[in-house]
Amino acid sequence: MDLLPIVTYPDPFLRRTMKAVEAIDDEVRAMCDRMVATMVEANGIGLAAAQVGWDARVAIVSDNGVPEDCFVLINPEIDETWGSEAMEEGCLSFPGVAAMITRPQGVRIRFTGLDGQDYVLEDDELLGRCCLHEIDHLDGVTFLRKMTPADKLANRRALKRLEERE
Numbered sequence: 001m002d003l004l005p006i007v008t009y010p011d012p013f014l015r016r017t018m019k020a021v022e023a024i025d026d027e028v029r030a031m032c033d034r035m036v037a038t039m040v041e042a043n044g045i046g047l048a049a050a051q052v053g054w055d056a057r058v059a060i061v062s063d064n065g066v067p068e069d070c071f072v073l074i075n076p077e078i079d080e081t082w083g084s085e086a087m088e089e090g091c092l093s094f095p096g097v098a099a100m101i102t103r104p105q106g107v108r109i110r111f112t113g114l115d116g117q118d119y120v121l122e123d124d125e126l127l128g129r130c131c132l133h134e135i136d137h138l139d140g141v142t143f144l145r146k147m148t149p150a151d152k153l154a155n156r157r158a159l160k161r162l163e164e165r166e
């Protein structure tokens, strides 16, 4: 399977709002398969279409990185969130960067699956956190925007290295 190149910070594509998927056709299915393979190869547990340069509201989430356990979220919407929790996060678009990010503890989302059916997913552990991180990507928001000034400072070398690579 052809893996997709991962878009990294500070590429401006990461700040764009992605377009809703109108129809789940062969092209969409093929891209989703490639996204799952790309995420697993990179040892990630989440990957949004924005991160592979695809303008689509699609994200792959998983809490263990096993291909069979991945959820393909098409046009996901947050229904409800509750609680608040800080947890360390990384991002495939920010290699070498990690920070404690405060997010809701639990989330319920609605999404369309690859089979065209509508689903509800509710989780207050790693998978829910992953959904929140990836849905942010579809709105052009990266975890950099949610970092505390102290975390930005702690990651300044890794961020600078990425900025200089661009």
Ligand SMILES: [Zn+2]
Pocket: 090, 091, 092, 093, 133, 137, 143
């Ligand atoms: Zn990310």
